[in-house]
Amino acid sequence: MKLSLVFPSWSSKFGDFSAAARRVSTFPPLNLCIVGSIAKKVGWEVQIVDAHIEDLSDQALIERVGRFGPDLIGTTAATPFFANALRLAGLLKRATHKPTIMGGPHVTHFRELALHDDLDYLVIGECDATFETFLRQFEQGNRDPDVPGVMMRREGRVLFGGAAPLLQNLDEAAPLDRTLLPNDLYFLGTPNGNKRYTSLQMSRGCPFSCVFCASDLYGKRVRYRKIEHVVTELRTVIRDHGAEHIYFLDDVLTLNRKYIMRLCDAIESNHLEFTFEGGTRANLWDEEIAKRLRSCGLVRMSFGLESADEEVREIIKKEVPLESYTRANEINNRLGIETTNSVIIGLPGDTRESIERTVQYLCTHREIQHVTLNIAIPYPGTEMLRMAERREHGLKLVEQDFSKFQRYGSAVMEVNGIAGPELIDLQRKALLRIYACSWRWLPVLKRFGIKTLLTTGARTVLSLAKSLPAQIRAARERRIKENA
Numbered sequence: 249m250k251l252s253l254v255f256p257s258w259s260s261k262f263g264d265f266s267a268a269a270r271r272v273s274t275f276p277p278l279n280l281c282i283v284g285s286i287a288k289k290v291g292w293e294v295q296i297v298d299a300h301i302e303d304l305s306d307q308a309l310i311e312r313v314g315r316f317g318p319d320l321i322g323t324t325a326a327t328p329f330f331a332n333a334l335r336l337a338g339l340l341k342r343a344t345h346k347p348t349i350m351g352g353p354h355v356t357h358f359r360e361l362a363l364h365d366d367l368d369y370l371v372i373g374e375c376d377a378t379f380e381t382f383l384r385q386f387e388q389g390n391r392d393p394d395v396p397g398v399m400m401r402r403e404g405r406v407l408f409g410g411a412a413p414l415l416q417n418l419d420e421a422a423p424l425d426r427t428l429l430p431n432d433l434y435f436l437g438t439p440n441g442n443k444r445y446t447s448l449q450m451s452r453g454c455p456f457s458c459v460f461c462a463s464d465l466y467g468k469r470v471r472y473r474k475i476e477h478v479v480t481e482l483r484t485v486i487r488d489h490g491a492e493h494i495y496f497l498d499d500v501l502t503l504n505r506k507y508i509m510r511l512c513d514a515i516e517s518n519h520l521e522f523t524f525e526g527g528t529r530a531n532l533w534d535e536e537i538a539k540r541l542r543s544c545g546l547v548r549m550s551f552g553l554e555s556a557d558e559e560v561r562e563i564i565k566k567e568v569p570l571e572s573y574t575r576a577n578e579i580n581n582r583l584g585i586e587t588t589n590s591v592i593i594g595l596p597g598d599t600r601e602s603i604e605r606t607v608q609y610l611c612t613h614r615e616i617q618h619v620t621l622n623i624a625i626p627y628p629g630t631e632m633l634r635m636a637e638r639r640e641h642g643l644k645l646v647e648q649d650f651s652k653f654q655r656y657g658s659a660v661m662e663v664n665g666i667a668g669p670e671l672i673d674l675q676r677k678a679l680l681r682i683y684a685c686s687w688r689w690l691p692v693l694k695r696f697g698i699k700t701l702l703t704t705g706a707r708t709v710l711s712l713a714k715s716l717p718a719q720i721r722a723a724r725e726r727r728i729k730e731n732a
Contacts, residue, residue, distance in 0.1 A: 251287045255298045257303065324351050328654045348369070349367070378395050453470040494522055502528040502532045512540050525548035554590065590620050625655055
């Protein structure tokens with residue numbers, strides 16, 4: 249039996265920000281690699297086609313999959329890219345006359361609402377513990393398998409085997425077979441130049457309750473792999489697949505201090521040489537842990553700052569003192585660790601004044617050199633979506649088209665009278681103001697490169713110029729309304 253797994257292209261959906269998105273966010277599809285490893289374990293032949301990294305046209309993708317001759321075709325999608333993944337699944341199904349299956353966060357949250365005619369099966373939640381059973385039954389000719397976590401529709405009825413259990417012991421997961429991926433195509437810009445890289449996950453789960461995060465996907469209990477298994481995987485990707493840089497996907501890299509210190513000891517004792525990056529909370533960061541990680545290859549760390557307005561931070565349950573960010577950034581600047589600070593506008597409770605306070609904070613704190621500024625998106629499974637549906641904290645959901653659930657150049661909610669077009673303008677203006685600070689020019693040039701920087705900047709300025717007449721009219725109407 250043969251399984252084709254397809255990762256759809258996505259960066260073009262970011263419009264003016266596509267070049268920057270492609271440069272910093274092209275991740276190997278490890279979720280498909282997990283599925284492929286399970287399939288190979290039970291004797292299936294597996295093909296993974298990363299249409300994004302290979303920049304494949306629809307026709308080229310159909311021909312690639314057709315030549316392989318699969319018995320089953322799988323794909324995955326986050327919410328903004330679900331429509332495109334569904335379209336591709338339909339094209340492949342009609343071209344090959346083979347059944348299709350989809351997993352990922354979107355179908356996990358929407359379940360039967362995502363079960364369109366072009367999809368024969370959905371995988372809900374983690375597949376580690378049950379997908380092997382599904383494949384064995386499928387191979388035996390059972391097209392209606394009663395397997396936890398698998399959903400299908402038959403004669404108008406939805407059949408669902410119930411929730412799949414979370415894999416409690418991550419070390420029981422099938423080892424990732426990265427030979428399925430085009431490893432020589434994954435590169436990432438780092439402070440040390442463009443590096444061949446891959447991503448790696450040591451844990452699943454997050455104990456915190458930020459309203460914009462779908463933390464129920466992996467659960468609140470954090471599950472860790474054994475250090476020795478992580479080191480084995482690191483050794484494989486470095487020595488066998490040529491990875492020079494690792495992106496750790498853990499939700500909070502330094503949540504378990506003892507674990508991360510033991511990892512550093514293991515990296516050094518095994519003489520593993522690579523650079524890496526990850527993300528954590530600023531109040532779980534200090535000079536000792538920064539120095540230890542830096543000595544093992546850390547070159548970039550990400551913090552979720554989100555907003556500088558204290559009332560908004562309380563609403564979104566961001567339980568990190570604001571001063572933690574300046575302190576953490578100052579430590580990293582001194583140690584030569586590049587730092588990314590994620591900011592969101594349009595959050596629950598946001599007003600024009602609170603957004604301005606956040607922008608002013610970013611324009612006056614020189615310790616904070618690199619900022620990603622997003623528009624709030626109420627992804628499925630988040631408390632923020634439920635707030636928007638209940639119209640709490642000034643939120644109003646105004647767009648149901650999931651293809652527009654993107655953080656750049658798109659806004660699907662209003663907040664306290666700030667409509668979508670104005671949020672998009674505020675995002676562009678804020679980015680220009682933030683990166684007009686001369687002390688940010690060199691860090692951002694190193695991060696994105698001159699070509700990407702000029703292209704994105706020029707498109708942003710042009711978009712602002714085109715929208716200026718509408719901005720003037722909206723401001724005039726607002727003043728009239730306020731004075732009425």
